[in-house]
Amino acid sequence: MADKLVITAALAGSWTYKDSNPNIPYAAKEFIEEAVRCREEGAAVVHIHARKPDTGEPTMEREYLAPIYEGIREKTDLLINLTTGINLKPDILSRGHGIRDFDPELASLNPGTMNFCLYNFREEEFTLDEPYLNPISLSVEFAKIMKEKRIKPEMECFDIGHVSNTSWLERKGVVERPMHFSIVFGVIGGIQFNLENLIAFKSSLPPGSTWQAIGVAGSCFPAAMAAAISGGHIRCGLEDNIYIDIAHKVKAKGSWDQVQKCVSIARMAGREPATPEEARKILNLPKRD
Secondary structure, eight states: OTTEEOEEEEOOTTTOOTTTOTTSOOSHHHHHHHHHHHHHHTOSEEEEOEEOTTTOOEEOOHHHHHHHHHHHHHHOOOEEEEOSOSSSSOOHHHHTHHHHHOOOSEEEEOOSOEEEEEEETTTTEEEEEEEEOOOHHHHHHHHHHHHHHTOEEEEEESSHHHHHHHHHHHHTTSOOSSOEEEEEEOOBTBOOOOHHHHHHHHHHSOTTOEEEEEEOGGGHHHHHHHHHHTTOEEEESTTTOSEEETTTTEEOSOHHHHHHHHHHHHHHTTOEEOOHHHHHHHTTOOOOO
């Protein structure tokens, strides 16, 4: 199915709020409606960071995640990808809620530590400047849970060295090939997007791997275009980018708005959006009873 392209919609994340884009979901009803619309527009996967409805505070606690997860299961056939990166600390308890309490098809797995920064270009100052701590021991523990529950790890790599770290997870027997990677571009502290970096990243992946490009902010659609023409897949959504047209500062009406644009990008590259069932095969998801 080389002509098929898997589109993932990342609905909220941990760092974007309604004061940046009012269409970012907080309440379960908002998440479910957004997921339904993303499916209608061509997404096969949704990536979930839950929020507390009153404040928008990121959380993966069962009381907040359950109605989102169960509602999306009831209303759609989307594949669900849950985060293990709800915060920047090496906290196996709070970051592991999703994979311990639920049975998503995929979950993010970060195989390397990095600087994770947010910058206010208007004021010329950092608003966040912290390490995103992902020691190998933490990645191994999350991978063990995923292997036991037959959840496909999505290796979320912010730099090329993080790809090399996955060999240690394989050596420990907690992940196996073919692996699935997210190549993340545009976070300050990680690798920035250009074609040379994409080619280097792609060349470093283990044979047989599948991969998707994640472009943050202005990297979103350029990275999507590059992935579409080079055999990769695409993630978009309000977690990564609040705009549908960043050059003209036009904000997205929702993650579904960006999915619609990514479908057009895929078709310009001669590919069609994969259905969830097709994505299951393309991404080599583990078989379950």
